[in-house]
Amino acid sequence: MSETHRLFMADGFDTYQEAFPLYYVTSDDPPFLLIHGDADETVPIKNSEVMEQALRKAGVPVKLISVPGGKHGQEFPGPTYYMREMPRWFDQYLLKK
Numbered sequence: 323m324s325e326t327h328r329l330f331m332a333d334g335f336d337t338y339q340e341a342f343p344l345y346y347v348t349s350d351d352p353p354f355l356l357i358h359g360d361a362d363e364t365v366p367i368k369n370s371e372v373m374e375q376a377l378r379k380a381g382v383p384v385k386l387i388s389v390p391g392g393k394h395g396q397e398f399p400g401p402t403y404y405m406r407e408m409p410r411w412f413d414q415y416l417l418k419k
Contacts, residue, residue, distance in 0.1 A: 354382065
């Protein structure tokens with residue numbers, strides 16, 4: 323069992339596996355932009371890293387932006403460089419050409 327799987331199964335409930343999106347990744351998934359704080363104590367950044375790997379393996383376009391010092395939620399410290407990346411990502415994958 324992987325370390326990530328152990329994190330989700332720590333309290334013994336199978337519902338985490340059923341709810342974790344990693345187990346539903348398929349090649350026809352839409353592109354993903356993952357933004358995650360590296361200081362998040364609620365949801366470890368490892369979860370996004372594993373999701374990114376699974377999406378890449380399935381051939382799904384994905385980008386993970388790690389926000390230095392970012393905790394859980396959308397209030398991240400410091401420069402908001404990730405905010406500049408969001409419109410570029412949306413334009414690349416969602417803008418009708």
